Amino acid sequence: MAVKSEEISRSHGKSTPQKRRLRSNADVVIHESPVSSPSKRKSPRRCVDSSPNTPTNGIEKLEKECKSPVKKNTSNNFSEKPNWNPRDIKQTSAVKEALHLSTAPSSVVCREDEQKRVFDFCKTCIEQEKAGSLYVCGCPGTGKSLSMERVKQCLVDWAKEAGFQPPDVLAMNCTSLAKTSEIFNKMMEKTLPRKKIDGSTPPLQHLQNLYSQQQQSLNSKMMLIIADELDYLVTKDCAVLYDLFILTTLPFSRCILIGVANAIDLADRFLPRLKSLNCKPMVITFRAYSKDQIIRILQERLMAVPHLVFHPKALELCARKVAAASGDMRKALCVCRSAIEILEAELRESTSNLTSFSTDKRQKTSIACIKTQENDIVRIDHMAVALSKAFRSPIVDTIQSLPQHQQIILCAAVKFFHGAKKDTTVGELNKSYMEICKSAFIPPVGIFEFLNMCIVVADQGLLKLGQSRDDKLKRVILKVDEADVTFALQGIRFFRNCLQ
Structure with a gap:
């Protein structure tokens, strides 16, 4: 009764239908509590992992966004879309851009578990103000770099919301280093940007001295280091690689090191040595994408396009072949772009052949037949030719x-x-x-x-x-x-x- 009286007072005594009143109430709740409150339901796992002072983080939001299965996405998002016009340059450019390797997707799907493990590892390090090392490995095109970029952003946002000092972030591709030891120069520049460093002392020694003394380390922030293409640091003596991991074991170290590499056996080759040095990293493996995961990622990218471009069976054929060959998502994107180009070439050829006989009424009818719903999308035969070019086998x-x-x-x-x-x-x-x-x-x-x-x-x-x-x-x-x-x-x- 109290709730009903409040509703009546809000509406200045005017009664409203029940359905409308319920919707308005839902809007009020959303505006009044944008941050998750204890009254909302949580899964048992999330209740165990999260502390009372920990707000909802980006990883949990990403998990909520990616719960729908592949079949549901297909029926809701693809069958209802109108067919695209492959003769429209703007539409074609938009589709190719959505499928381009350089285009970052709006969300990194199918890697929620791996991202959560990396995020929880970094979050624990920040909460306890302890250093740590993590090795992320997997075959090329399995979403490692995209996931690290997502985790980095979520970690910074979480630290601000939770009241922790956000860490300094140093993300680099090791292949861009002139020499392997240059990684310590970049770490020093990030740690002491305004301080003049004695040129006679190597940067590695500066870092070792800094993380060995409590008074100096207390004045520095936590540092998140994401070293992509870590296997580039593998040299004959591997001194740089070992020294980098050893920095995370010093008594007052502030480093959270995440090494990313394609070599799955890198950890196996160097784990015994790292274990003897008491700096064995935690290992997280990104497995190759399955057929269903590839379809889901392609659908997520194509959701940015308001038209139906691919026949569902064509996407399934692409996903099956790529998953069986390597599971490389980059290969699937390249094959889809190639299939679009094959469709464009087919339409250009058919149009040029038929327009040369434009005086014949039958040919005009054939031209109209080309612009049917089936011919306006990438079919299985287009995808088969594109896959044949990409995967030639005896x-x-x-x-x-x-x-x-x-x-x-x-x-x-x-x-x-x-x-x-x-x-x-x-x-x-x-x-x-x-x-x-x-x-x-x-x-x-x-x-x-x-x-x-x-x-x-x-x-x-x-x-x-x-x-x-x-x-x-x-x-x-x-x-x-x-x-x-x-x-x-x-x-x-x-x-x-x-x-x-």
């Missing part, structure tokens, strides 16, 4: 160089083995081959010629034929991955329809 080249009937045999084998079956007989495979030929109005070959073609395909290493007195009872096994056959034949409409 198996794909062999399949694409086969005669048509031998390709039909492989297509029939893929369709036959699509279920739980792993092998079949020549006779059963011949039936599947005959069905494909009949559906496409292609005259099939006889059983003996069919057997000879199977032998030729087996000699190429694509099939395996067993032994039997009756040729029709010989066992047939597909020796290559079904995805390679699908990928090699996807650019041909006839085979694309057969394999769907």
Whole structure:
């Protein structure tokens, strides 16, 4: 009753419908408490990790933003978008820019767990005013550098909100150093920017003296050092690498060192030595992106574009191939941009061919047919050609160089083995081959010629034929991955329809 009286007094005695009153109440709550309050629900894990004085940080916000699954994103964000116009230069430029490597995404998705581990490590160091070292490793294109940039910003924001002194941040790419020992010069410039340093004393010795004396270290702020491409510091004696990690173990050190490198085995090679020096870092590994993660990242980037550019199956084909090959997100972005260029080239060629016969009414009708919904987006065949250029393999080249009937045999084998079956007989495979030929109005070959073609395909290493007195009872096994056959034949409409 008290709540209702307050609502009536706010509205000056005017009653409002219940639904509208509830919405206005929600707005009031949002404006009155922008920072998370104890009354809001928290997950058990978040309640354990967070302290009563710790406000909501950027990592938790990022976790909330990225809870929706891939299928939900596809249905909500892509099917409702209108098709783009690939002939529009502005639209094309906007799409290519969204998929460019130099374009930083609005949010770093699919790396929430890794980012939270790095963030919690740095947060603990700042709260306890203790130094520490962290080694972040993973294959190229797995979001390490983007995640460190995100964590750096979230850490500075958290320190300001929590009442801690924000750390000095030194982020560098080690490949830009003229020599490996120059990293200590940069650390000294960040630690003592206004103080004149004696040129006779090396910067490393200055830092060692600073972090060995309590009175001097108390006057300095915590320093977050993000050293990207850390494996560049690996030399014959590795003295610089060891000295850098040793700085975090000095009694009054203020350094939080995060080393980032592509070499996964770097920690294994140097951990024994670092462990003996009592400066073993905590290791966080960024694994290669999976198919679902690649689709999700591509969708996040394409959300900045108000049009439907790619067919969902085309994005799935790209994600499957890249995930199976390397999981490198940079490769997926390059392939998508290449697929757009292939579509542009196709449209230019078709338009030039058809406009030359503009006097024919049938040709005019064909020009109108080109501007259909299907042709205005990047299809599977465009993506297959782009992937073929990016991932040339001997198996794909062999399949694409086969005669048509031998390709039909492989297509029939893929369709036959699509279920739980792993092998079949020549006779059963011949039936599947005959069905494909009949559906496409292609005259099939006889059983003996069919057997000879199977032998030729087996000699190429694509099939395996067993032994039997009756040729029709010989066992047939597909020796290559079904995805390679699908990928090699996807650019041909006839085979694309057969394999769907």
